[in-house]
Amino acid sequence: xxxxxxxxxxxxxxxxxxxxxxxxxxxxxxxxxxxxxxxxxxxxxxxxxxxxxxxxxxxxxxxxxxxxxxxxxxxxxxxxxxxxxxxxxxxxxxxxxxxxxxxxxxxxxxxxxxxxxxxxxxxxxxxxxxxxxxxxxxxxxxxxxxxxxxxxxxxxxxxxxxxxxxxxxxxxxxxxxxxxxxxxxxxxxxxxxxxxxxxxxxxxxxxxxxxxxxxxxxxxx
Amino acid sequence: xxxxxxxxxxxxxxxxxxxxxxxxxxxxxxxxxxxxxxxxxxxxxxxxxxxxxxxxxxxxxxxxxxxxxxxxxxxxxxxxxxxxxxxxxxxxxxxxxxxxxxxxxxxxxxxxxxxxxxxxxxxxxxxxxxxxxxxxxxxxxxxxxxxxxxxxxxxxxxxxxxxxxxxxxxxxxxxxxxxxxxxxxxxxxxxxxxxxxxxxxxxxxxxxxxxxxxxxxxxxxxxxxxxxxxxxxxxxxxxxxxxxxxxxxxxxxxxxxxxxxxxxxxxxxxxxxxxxxxxxxxxxxxxxxxxxxxxxxxxxxxxxxxxxxxxxxxxxxxxxxxxxxxxxxxxxxxxxxxxxxxxxxxxxxxxxxxxxxxxxxxxxxxxxxxxxxxxxxxxxxxxxxxxxxxxxxxxxxxxxxxxxxxxxxxxxxxxxxxxxxxxxxxxxxxxxxxxxxxxxxxxxxxxxxxxxxxxxxxxxxxxxxxxxxxxxxxx
Numbered sequence: 298x299x300x301x302x303x304x305x306x307x308x309x310x311x312x313x314x315x316x317x318x319x320x321x322x323x324x325x326x327x328x329x330x331x332x333x334x335x336x337x338x339x340x341x342x343x344x345x346x347x348x349x350x351x352x353x354x355x356x357x358x359x360x361x362x363x364x365x366x367x368x369x370x371x372x373x374x375x376x377x378x379x380x381x382x383x384x385x386x387x388x389x390x391x392x393x394x395x396x397x398x399x400x401x402x403x404x405x406x407x408x409x410x411x412x413x414x415x416x417x418x419x420x421x422x423x424x425x426x427x428x429x430x431x432x433x434x435x436x437x438x439x440x441x442x443x444x445x446x447x448x449x450x451x452x453x454x455x456x457x458x459x460x461x462x463x464x465x466x467x468x469x470x471x472x473x474x475x476x477x478x479x480x481x482x483x484x485x486x487x488x489x490x491x492x493x494x495x496x497x498x499x500x501x502x503x504x505x506x507x508x509x510x511x512x513x514x515x516x517x518x
Numbered sequence: 519x520x521x522x523x524x525x526x527x528x529x530x531x532x533x534x535x536x537x538x539x540x541x542x543x544x545x546x547x548x549x550x551x552x553x554x555x556x557x558x559x560x561x562x563x564x565x566x567x568x569x570x571x572x573x574x575x576x577x578x579x580x581x582x583x584x585x586x587x588x589x590x591x592x593x594x595x596x597x598x599x600x601x602x603x604x605x606x607x608x609x610x611x612x613x614x615x616x617x618x619x620x621x622x623x624x625x626x627x628x629x630x631x632x633x634x635x636x637x638x639x640x641x642x643x644x645x646x647x648x649x650x651x652x653x654x655x656x657x658x659x660x661x662x663x664x665x666x667x668x669x670x671x672x673x674x675x676x677x678x679x680x681x682x683x684x685x686x687x688x689x690x691x692x693x694x695x696x697x698x699x700x701x702x703x704x705x706x707x708x709x710x711x712x713x714x715x716x717x718x719x720x721x722x723x724x725x726x727x728x729x730x731x732x733x734x735x736x737x738x739x740x741x742x743x744x745x746x747x748x749x750x751x752x753x754x755x756x757x758x759x760x761x762x763x764x765x766x767x768x769x770x771x772x773x774x775x776x777x778x779x780x781x782x783x784x785x786x787x788x789x790x791x792x793x794x795x796x797x798x799x800x801x802x803x804x805x806x807x808x809x810x811x812x813x814x815x816x817x818x819x820x821x822x823x824x825x826x827x828x829x830x831x832x833x834x835x836x837x838x839x840x841x842x843x844x845x846x847x848x849x850x851x852x853x854x855x856x857x858x859x860x861x862x863x864x865x866x867x868x869x870x871x872x873x874x875x876x877x878x879x880x881x882x883x884x885x886x887x888x889x890x891x892x893x894x895x896x897x898x899x900x901x902x903x904x905x906x907x908x909x910x911x912x913x914x915x916x917x918x919x920x921x922x923x924x925x926x927x928x929x930x931x932x933x934x935x936x937x938x939x940x941x942x943x944x945x946x947x948x949x950x951x952x953x954x955x956x957x958x959x960x961x962x963x964x965x966x967x968x969x970x971x972x973x974x975x976x977x978x979x980x981x982x983x984x985x986x987x988x989x990x991x992x993x
Contacts, residue, residue, distance in 0.1 A: 302606045302610060306604055306606060309819065310584055310585040313584075314581070317583075321579040323572075324571045326572055327568065407802070409750070409803035414716075434775070451749065468771065473767055473771075479732065484797065485794070486792040488789065493740070495657075495741045497656040499548075506656055507711065508742025
């Protein structure tokens with residue numbers, strides 16, 4: 298036990314920086330004035346649109362109508378969704394009322410090992426909930442789980458994300474504190490600010506390189 | 519890369535780069551725009567300074583408590599179900615990756631961008647063992663097709679322009695039509711790599727920071743390939759330099775802002791991916807196994823010396839490259855090793871040894887641009903000077919220190935000291951310089967100096983003498 302790579306590394310590290318009694322200086326950023334609700338929505342929308350997200354701020358009661366309008370324009374075959382979530386329930390209901398010109402709803406069936414082909418090659422879009430958003434720097438927060446697996450927001454060419462406007466935080470710090478991230482991080486937490494992009498060729502910005510080409514956000518007021 | 523290193527001739531590389539107009543144009547354009555992009559994010563000078571001070575404090579605290587934080591990270595990760603491995607050398611790290619691949623009968627690896635994996639020369643190692651390794655970051659994909667190494671930490675294929683990439687894709691991707699449209703080039707890469715993600719047995723990624731408090735691995739990216747590599751394949755291997763740990767979750771937001779702002783001029787990247795555990799029962803995707811390999815490769819040694827320790831504060835944003843007048847003119851490949859530019863000038867000699875790479879520290883005008891923009895306030899110019907000193911210092915601490923120590927030079931400086939301390943010698947040397955100075959620079963080692971500079975003309979009388987003759991008027 299005494300002579301593993303780990304032991305030798307720790308031996309050197311401990312010699313290099315012996316335990317210090319003193320506390321370390323920790324300068325803090327001056328607090329910023331929190332934004333009000335409208336400002337948060339406006340800032341989030343502006344910053345996310347700047348990185349080519351499509352953001353619709355819509356009344357919570359009628360958001361599925363807006364969703365249908367957006368989808369009809371795109372002429373898609375399939376929309377992957379999670380029927381257990383509040384978004385899934387609303388979508389199920391809306392589709393029951395009228396599904397003319399809309400993609401058919403599909404489920405994440407089984408685990409990725411069996412669902413991979415459908416997900417990679419036969420899914421046009423996916424719709425998910427979000428855990429919230431951050432006004433500065435303009436990003437959504439997703440905590441994928443059993444009902445909404447991680448790859449829903451990554452593999453299909455279009456990702457539709459639904460956000461309750463009341464869950465927009467001023468800063469990343471505020472979001473982590475409000476959500477008590479420290480007391481239990483999920484398998485995967487991910488911040489998403491726009492569609493996948495790259496500037497690796499001559500710094501020319503291009504969208505949709507590996508992840509979704511489009512990120513469509515519905516902010517429910 | 520190995521070939522590079524065996525016959526590393528910095529001077530030759532520099533001359534070659536300077537004589538390549540295409541390369542110079544590519545870098546000149548790219549670095550100029552990267553500087554502007556960064557500027558557009560850090561608009562408020564006072565706020566930026568506050569943020570840099572915070573970033574600096576977070577990194578210094580993390581390094582000062584490194585053993586404790588690494589233990590906590592290991593404990594937390596293990597609790598979360600992540601397997602933690604320790605590697606003293608890049609060779610050990612490669613073997614750990616190999617063993618994981620073999621234990622899963624894996625043949626295909628998809629890779630996200632990772633500078634540590636470049637440090638390990640992992641691709642070559644795995645290919646020698648007959649594994650397929652696929653770089654999936656677009657820039658890395660381009661240079662892998664070209665059989666090259668990254669020329670920049672953040673934008674690895676920045677030395678290539680669109681025309682060069684168009685030809686490369688047409689030649690190397692089966693069935694790819696010739697196109698010069700960036701959108702179409704991206705689409706070609708997307709299509710090729712999608713299949714690779716689908717087939718990959720193991721995904722490998724780097725780590726931008728790891729949070730000791732929660733055992734969380736954080737990855738910053740725009741393309742989504744990083745999320746692919748860490749979510750689609752059944753096994754995820756993360757490789758990380760052991761200095762990349764931070765103490766608390768609350769350390770993440772300021773560092774993230776500094777990193778994305780400095781690296782690409784973004785308030786935040788498209789994706790910020792925080793991974794805390796493998797797939798849990800009931801979850802439908804994500805890797806079933808995650809392995810974290812913590813690499814030392816000289817870092818624990820660098821940690822021991824307070825001034826040099828600051829090198830380890832680096833968050834690999836690459837902004838010192840963008841702002842360096844030398845890097846901008848010679849590009850990343852001239853530096854011959856994984857980390858180019860100002861950070862490379864101080865990091866490479868400490869990892870690889872001064873005897874081979876101490877010359878890198880000469881590639882600086884000490885203009886301090888790198889020091890001024892470094893998001894975690896590493897005093898890079900000071901450390902470059904330290905490397906220069908260590909080159910000659912027999913009592914230094916950096917491996918290979920004192921390798922340039924030589925008697926003639928010592929004697930020359932001893933002589934210089936005497937001339938400046940003994941008045942008679944000083945007088946004599948002034949006279950000599952006035953009389954024979956014009957002949958001096960043409961001979962010996964000074965010839966190198968005068969070949970590119972106007973020869974100095976010495977005055978017949980020294981300033982001292984002139985002042986004595988003419989007197990000084992006091993106001």
